[in-house]
Amino acid sequence: MIKTDDDIARMRVAGRLAGQVLSHLIPLVKPGVSTLALSREAERFIVEDLKARPSTKGQYGFPEAINTSINQVVCHGIPKEEDRLKEGDIVNIDVTVEKDGFIGDTSRMYSLGQVSDPARRLLEVSHQCLWRAIEVVKPGARLGDIGHAIQSHAEAKGYSVVREYCGHGIGRRMHEMPDVLHFGVPGRSLVLEPGMTFTIEPMINAGQAAVSVLKDQWTVITRDRSLSAQWEHTVLVTPSGVEVLTLREEERQS
Template identity: 40%
Template sequence: MAVTIKSEREIELMREAGRLLAKTHLELEKALRAGMTTKEIDRICEEIIRSYGCTPSFLNYNGFPASVCVSINDEVVHGIPSKKRVIHEGDIVSLDTGLIYKGYQSDAARTYGIGEISREAAQLIEVTRQSFFEGIKFAKAGNHLNDIGTAIQKYCEQFGYGVVRDLVGHGIGTEMHESPEIPNFDMGRRGIKLRPGMTLAIEPMVNMGRYDVAWSDDEWTVVTDDGSLSAHYENTILITEGEPEILSL
């Protein structure tokens, strides 16, 4: 599938989708607390998204049963919310969600510490977040796709972290996952040339230990192979003539 270049009208709709998703994440952050179930987070997330007149992107996407992926500690991504799963003080929790506004998608993820977390966990969250910003320094027209992932990998590996290889970022628009795939690591080839009007979901997934991951029995939840903590940070961005525009902040 070819990479879509968005028109001015489409960009406006994606801006609004991103703005509403940023608000959703701020509301979720306020609601997060020790003692709540992951199912409760999902209920709150769906209510927020629908209150904006939007549709949760993730609900029933390829059969995913919830509006938000809630991944705790060694869970990398795609954690399924459950009434039995309780969040505890000291956990780190990744929330990945998206919404559809007038047919256009936005996608973003954040990792939060619950109460007092270890210094190591706090550093992992911060480095993962910063690696996104290191990557998008290269998200400019004329650069190549691989410049983004190479910058993310280089930054994270200075801290001894493993950048997940089995999962990647993606183009986004009327579909949640569009071309191109966007690795968070050096893929050994330049990839496509970036052009104004491309909209991309850049999402470093970073493990405190090795980069290897495994799939749980539910066939959705991805965990670190070595049991180390994992963090996730994602925004939907627009390639412009100059600096990239972050749509979901």
């Protein structure tokens, strides 16, 4: 669970590369493009340009290099040729990259053209939920503080938090301990220590929190078909606070 200095150095590289994939896809996410085409370009970029491995592909049998979750899809959407993006869509792309034995995991939302006001507001609030959670990460804080930061903000804005899926420890394996719930009571659960690395990836629904899994056994949708949004970063607990290992260049400049 606690990473060595060498582990952390490698995780910084993997995290930076994962963020680069999401940035690389920005100009390609546009109406008419299939989610399969995005997956294939992400895989090409990871393998050929970054000299790394798309660790999502083949993980638990998942067939593609990225997850593409559109509108009411909460997570784990499988890229398909027939799934073509259109004006007004919101889509989450989730990518993991393995480099030198360590994995970076991150996702972001993309909006296509003029999205509706409810969609725009959901994107804003879900993004705020991620960063409110990141801001509480420091030695001595608890996992419950992270969950509470997300839950309290989302619910105050009229949204719900998906409870079936959570963040997770990460390192040599994509999923390690601990589980990082996106709801909770402050002051409860595991105490954070320097050297811990994990993801924070809240899934925020415009309607109810309940979800369903489609027949493909991967795609998770909102049961009431309301919009859903998710942002994700891999973070490191440092001696003085937190370092976002998957921070993208456009985020550094904002």
